[in-house]
Amino acid sequence: MRNMMRRHLGKVVAGAAVALAGTAALAAVTLPGDAGAAGGGSRAAAAAGPGSPTGQVRPGAVERAPAEGREGVGRDPLTDDEIARAQALAAPPAFRGAAEDVRGRRGPERLTTDLAELGPEETGRADAPRRANVSFYDYRSEAYVTKTVNLTTGKVEKTDSRHGVQPPPDRAESEEAAGLLIAAPEGEGLRKDYKHATGKDLTGPGQLAVTGFVYRGAAEGPAPEKLRACGQHRCVRLFTKVRNGQWIDTRRYVIDLSARTVGRLD
Incomplete structure (x- = not known):
């Protein structure tokens, strides 16, 4: 990720890598939706076509989706x-x-x-x-x-x-994992970085955009004692982002949803 930021002695300073050893690392990134925001005028003009005023895009026709039946046919997607x-x-x-x-x-x-x-x-x-x-x-x-x-x-x-089979977590599991991390002592860095980014206290997962991915414990390498049940237990790690804001790196933290505990990878 570009334009990384990291916390150092209570301050946020520019850094080339994410600080994983201290608190959760606060990272400012350019999202796909942000690309071209500053230079959108030229794209809009190109999209408008020859003869259109600069920056004015001709409206397109939106076709209404056909009504979905109760049952699909053949290999149609499930209704x-x-x-x-x-x-x-x-x-x-x-x-x-x-x-x-x-x-x-x-x-x-x-x-x-x-x-x-x-x-x-x-x-x-x-x-x-x-x-x-x-x-x-x-x-x-x-x-x-x-x-x-x-x-x-x-x-x-x-x-x-x-x-011992662990498919990707669903949205409810990712949000539950975020809630457990926020409430745990291990979530102190996340709470501090959220406060620094927004000026507000982080009290629940609804304030974040989170994506979870499975952690399989020893199957992925040496695992701390607290995380050795992962793989048999349902354990996840998180990509965490302030809603409409910056990323906060929480990948070093593992949430055991089965035991409802939080551990940290070295």
């Missing part, structure tokens, strides 16, 4: 109705009652719902069934569960449950 039906079929009351989500509530953490591939003998058939793969993470059993639902028959055809 909203199909997604809702697949998720309901994949998580009946008995399954929900035996599982927990990232906040400890009844029911597993729902991750993804995607159109399933056809079998070799079904490819090209006009009456091929539509199936959905619905994936969950169950924090009670520490299991990654995938269910294949036949939307044509309304039956769950296959259930696959694995331990």
